[in-house]
Amino acid sequence: MKNLTVLGVVILMIFLVGGFVFTNSEGNTGNVVAPNPQELQGDAQLVILQQENFNYKDVTANAGKQIQIKADSSVRGCLRAPFFNIKGKKYSGYLRTPEDILQLPALEKGVYSFSCSMGMGYGKLIVG
Ligand SMILES: [Cu+2]
Secondary structure, eight states, X not given: OHHHHHHHHHHHHHHHHHHHHHHHHHHHHHHHSOOOOEEOSSSEEEEEEOEETTXXXXXXXXXXXXXXXXXXXXXXXXXXXXXXXXXXEEEEOOOOSTTOOEEEOOOOSEEEEEEETTSOSEEEEEEO
C-alpha cells in the first residue's frame, strides 16, 4: 500500500513537471516560428532575422521578389552582419539597428544558407 502511495506521488509529480514543461515549451514555440515575409510597397518583401542561441532562426520568403533583410533586437554581435553567398555573388551588410536593411535580389525557389560575417552563426532562408 505504501509503495502504491509513493507511485501515486511520483506519477503526480511527472504530470506536474510535464505539464509545466509542456506549457513552457508551448509558450516558446510562439517565438520560434520563423517570421513570414511582409509585403512592402513595390516589388519587394521584408524578412526579419531573429537570433536563436548562437544561430539565426530560419526565415522564409517568396520567390521572384526582391528581399530586404532586417535584424530585430534579438540579433546580437557579429550576427548583426549577415553574409549571403548566392550563386557566387556575395551579399553582406552590417545591420547596426533594427531599421538597417540588407538588400537581396529576387531569388528562385530553394534553400539559401547564410552565416554571420565570421562564419560562426548560421541560418537558412527558405524561398518558396
Ligand atoms: Cu560571427
